[in-house]
Each structure stands twice: as C-alpha cells, then as structure tokens.
Amino acid sequence: MESTIEIRDEITALNLLRDLVEDRYDEPPEIEFKGYGSIQIRYRGDRFDQTVTASVMAGLLELQRELYRTFCIARYDEPNLRRLTKEERDALELSFRIEKGSSLININFAEILQNFSKLGKKMTGKQITICALSAILAFGGYHSWKAYLSHRKEVRLAEVKSEEHAKTLEQIAEMDKNETERLKLFAELARKDERVDAIRSYGTNAQLALLKSAEAADEMEVQGLRLDGDTAHDLVKNARRQSYEKTIHAGFTVLKVDATKKNKFVVTVKSLDGDQIINAEVPDTDLNIPLKKIIRSAEWERLELKLKIKAKLIGEDITKAEIVDAKRIRSSEKVDQVATVDEVEQPESDDATEEKQF
Structure with a gap:
C-alpha cells in the first residue's frame, strides 16, 4: 500500500x-x-x-x-x-x-x-x-x-x-x-x-x-x-437546518421530577461534570414503571445515575430527549464524563429542521 x-x-x-x-x-x-x-x-x-x-x-x-x-x-x-x-x-x-x-x-x-x-x-x-x-x-x-x-x-x-x-x-x-x-x-x-x-x-x-x-x-x-x-x-x-439523533451514555444527577402532567413523566438531569442540563421524558408505559422508580429514588436520595438518553439535536441544542435506561452508580464505579455518542442524521417531522436530502 x-x-x-x-x-x-x-x-x-x-x-x-x-x-x-x-x-x-x-x-x-x-x-x-x-x-x-x-x-x-x-x-x-x-x-x-x-x-x-x-x-x-x-x-x-x-x-x-x-x-x-x-x-x-x-x-x-x-x-x-x-x-x-x-x-x-x-x-x-x-x-x-x-x-x-x-x-x-x-x-x-x-x-x-x-x-x-x-x-x-x-x-x-x-x-x-x-x-x-x-x-x-x-x-x-x-x-x-x-x-x-x-x-x-x-x-x-x-x-x-x-x-x-x-x-x-x-x-x-x-x-x-x-x-x-x-x-x-x-x-x-x-x-x-x-x-x-x-x-x-x-x-x-x-x-x-x-x-x-x-x-x-x-x-x-x-x-x-x-x-x-x-x-x-x-x-x-x-x-431549515437538519437535525440528527444522538444516544448519550453518561453519568447524571436528578435535579427534578415532574409527574403533574397527564401521561407525562418529565425529568431534569445534570451531567456529573456540571456542563449539561437536560430536560427529558420517560415514556408513559407500564414497562417503564421500574425505570421511573429508579429515577424517583435517585432524586430523593441524591444518587448518581448512569443514563441512556436518546436525544434529537439541532446543532448543539437538544430539542427532544427521552430516557430509556437508568442504573445506579456505585461509589467504586468510575463514569466517563464525556458521553459515548451514536449519531445518525435524521429529518425532523415538524417545521424545526430541513428535510433530509437523500
């Protein structure tokens, strides 16, 4: 070669x-x-x-x-x-x-x-x-x-x-x-x-x-x-600018849980390095009841969680986020502060972004 x-x-x-x-x-x-x-x-x-x-x-x-x-x-x-x-x-x-x-x-x-x-x-x-x-x-x-x-x-x-x-x-x-x-x-x-x-x-x-x-x-x-x-x-x-999807795997603390709205479970989380705050939803299904309990417990007990978040972005801005998995971080566990990213360009369905070209 x-x-x-x-x-x-x-x-x-x-x-x-x-x-x-x-x-x-x-x-x-x-x-x-x-x-x-x-x-x-x-x-x-x-x-x-x-x-x-x-x-x-x-x-x-x-x-x-x-x-x-x-x-x-x-x-x-x-x-x-x-x-x-x-x-x-x-x-x-x-x-x-x-x-x-x-x-x-x-x-x-x-x-x-x-x-x-x-x-x-x-x-x-x-x-x-x-x-x-x-x-x-x-x-x-x-x-x-x-x-x-x-x-x-x-x-x-x-x-x-x-x-x-x-x-x-x-x-x-x-x-x-x-x-x-x-x-x-x-x-x-x-x-x-x-x-x-x-x-x-x-x-x-x-x-x-x-x-x-x-x-x-x-x-x-x-x-x-x-x-x-x-x-x-x-x-x-x-x-419109194009959006893309990004899967984030990183450590977070739970700042707030809002379950007051019907069929919505909204969570505000902060990355462990303090660099990012994300408002995310947990899908309101029976399968996610254990996931909601883990998040609730983390809020009350001030526990750190390793989250998997599926996010939609325009540039650097997250326009939509959904928590799909959560695990407690043990004190002996080290979590990277930089998220591992799986990224696939996706067109938005609303007017926020440009349609996909190809």
Missing part, C-alpha cells in the same frame, strides 16, 4: 474515504492535498468589490462554527463547541482572502484539515483521515454543493405555484448519472460511519448559511456553480 496518497480531485477523495470506511487498509495512508481542497465563493454586484456585507460575514461565521463542530464530533464525540481549547480554535480558524474585481473569497480548507492530525491526539490515524476527507467533501465538494442546490430546487418547485418562479429555478442544473452515483456512495458511507453522517449534516447547514448570504448579491458563484441573488433567495425560503 502507498504510504502517502495525493488528493488531487474529488473522486480520489471519495474513493479513499470508501476504502477507509470499508476497512480496506491495514494501516491508513498519509494524505496530502495537491491542488484540491479549497473553497471558492464569488459575489458579484455593486456592493461587492473587495468588500463583503454583514450578511456575507454571517454566512462565513456559520461556516466557521460548523467546521469547529466537525472537529468536536471527531475529537470529543459531541458537538459542544465549549470543549475546544484555544490551541484547537486557533489551528482551525479560517482565513478569507478577498480578490479584486468582485468579492472572490478563497478558503484553503485543506490546509486547515491538515491540522486535524496535529490536534487529534486521542484519535487514530484512520479516524483523522476519515474526518478530514468527509469534511472536504461535505463542505467544499462540487457534488455536495450541486446536490444541495438540486435538492432545494425540487423542494421549491413542489412549493411554488407560479410558472415564473418555476422558470427561475430551472436554471439550476440537474445531477448527471456520474454525479448521482458519487452522491449515493457518499450517502452510503455516511450510513456506515456515524462520524461521516454527522459531518455531512454540518456541511449541509453551512451550505444553507452561505446561500442565505448571497441574497444581497447580483450573482453568487461557489465551486464553479453560478446562480443569481434572486434565485438564491428563492432557494432558501422555508429551508
């Missing part, structure tokens, strides 16, 4: 990601980005000549946050940005170079991702490479951008009734056969590796933020894909 693989294009990156996820390497190769791995975004219009507007900066800042979140989920198994050290924030901070004639923003994403190997002291070489490749494909991949635009086009065509609107949206090109196959492969790999799945959702949320930032421009071009400001504005209407 090669000791170093040069990543010169998207196909090479995707194929290597497949080989790593499917364990085709005994030892993961070193990767080096060569002429691939930058994100180019160009804004054209009267207000864009080596300058950016506040709305564009908001989109770029959201891109930065999603990159931080990507490293958090890779390094700490949770998207909590407070876990980042100053060293990690500095190493992952994006630099934006704006060129003359319009506002061309060039982001050397590959250079940032090379820092994953320096920062991921507790990650294996395979984990580092999988996360770096997933990030460049999700955030800067031509096929992921084209897929998101195509997806939003189909959603908006189903929503709008005006033929004029429909004609405007038709400028968005359809995915060709090869691009569709690459997209399917990326989605398949995401189903096999939870970190790939999480990073793919963060990339989608960054794309939404950057599209919103283009509304004030006459034209936006990203990774060679062009659309005018009006189309960008139309595409993001009713768009």
Whole structure:
C-alpha cells in the first residue's frame, strides 16, 4: 500500500474515504492535498468589490462554527463547541482572502484539515483521515454543493405555484448519472460511519448559511456553480437546518421530577461534570414503571445515575430527549464524563429542521 496518497480531485477523495470506511487498509495512508481542497465563493454586484456585507460575514461565521463542530464530533464525540481549547480554535480558524474585481473569497480548507492530525491526539490515524476527507467533501465538494442546490430546487418547485418562479429555478442544473452515483456512495458511507453522517449534516447547514448570504448579491458563484441573488433567495425560503439523533451514555444527577402532567413523566438531569442540563421524558408505559422508580429514588436520595438518553439535536441544542435506561452508580464505579455518542442524521417531522436530502 502507498504510504502517502495525493488528493488531487474529488473522486480520489471519495474513493479513499470508501476504502477507509470499508476497512480496506491495514494501516491508513498519509494524505496530502495537491491542488484540491479549497473553497471558492464569488459575489458579484455593486456592493461587492473587495468588500463583503454583514450578511456575507454571517454566512462565513456559520461556516466557521460548523467546521469547529466537525472537529468536536471527531475529537470529543459531541458537538459542544465549549470543549475546544484555544490551541484547537486557533489551528482551525479560517482565513478569507478577498480578490479584486468582485468579492472572490478563497478558503484553503485543506490546509486547515491538515491540522486535524496535529490536534487529534486521542484519535487514530484512520479516524483523522476519515474526518478530514468527509469534511472536504461535505463542505467544499462540487457534488455536495450541486446536490444541495438540486435538492432545494425540487423542494421549491413542489412549493411554488407560479410558472415564473418555476422558470427561475430551472436554471439550476440537474445531477448527471456520474454525479448521482458519487452522491449515493457518499450517502452510503455516511450510513456506515456515524462520524461521516454527522459531518455531512454540518456541511449541509453551512451550505444553507452561505446561500442565505448571497441574497444581497447580483450573482453568487461557489465551486464553479453560478446562480443569481434572486434565485438564491428563492432557494432558501422555508429551508431549515437538519437535525440528527444522538444516544448519550453518561453519568447524571436528578435535579427534578415532574409527574403533574397527564401521561407525562418529565425529568431534569445534570451531567456529573456540571456542563449539561437536560430536560427529558420517560415514556408513559407500564414497562417503564421500574425505570421511573429508579429515577424517583435517585432524586430523593441524591444518587448518581448512569443514563441512556436518546436525544434529537439541532446543532448543539437538544430539542427532544427521552430516557430509556437508568442504573445506579456505585461509589467504586468510575463514569466517563464525556458521553459515548451514536449519531445518525435524521429529518425532523415538524417545521424545526430541513428535510433530509437523500
């Protein structure tokens, strides 16, 4: 096997990601980005000549946050940005170079991702490479951008009734056969590796933020894909960020139990490190009577519990949580303060999040 693989294009990156996820390497190769791995975004219009507007900066800042979140989920198994050290924030901070004639923003994403190997002291070489490749494909991949635009086009065509609107949206090109196959492969790999799945959702949320930032421009071009400001504005209407599900296994104390509402048993718990407070429900079924008793007892006796919580999140925010298991922690037992995460991207059924693309 090669000791170093040069990543010169998207196909090479995707194929290597497949080989790593499917364990085709005994030892993961070193990767080096060569002429691939930058994100180019160009804004054209009267207000864009080596300058950016506040709305564009908001989109770029959201891109930065999603990159931080990507490293958090890779390094700490949770998207909590407070876990980042100053060293990690500095190493992952994006630099934006704006060129003359319009506002061309060039982001050397590959250079940032090379820092994953320096920062991921507790990650294996395979984990580092999988996360770096997933990030460049999700955030800067031509096929992921084209897929998101195509997806939003189909959603908006189903929503709008005006033929004029429909004609405007038709400028968005359809995915060709090869691009569709690459997209399917990326989605398949995401189903096999939870970190790939999480990073793919963060990339989608960054794309939404950057599209919103283009509304004030006459034209936006990203990774060679062009659309005018009006189309960008139309595409993001009713768009929501994607949610995902996360299973937390960690130690908690019970702060409060509220059983006053009919058919509801609501519990407020605090992580043992004091970093997180979660309001969760226990399903109101006969099978959960023993579970409720354990939780009640822990509240009264101030006992610590190891809980299994199924949570739904948008970014870092838990929007819904359900306790499915609880065990008392003996004094001799040591419980990790960092939750073990099983993560699968899921679409929300309500209006809180974007619908799943694939």
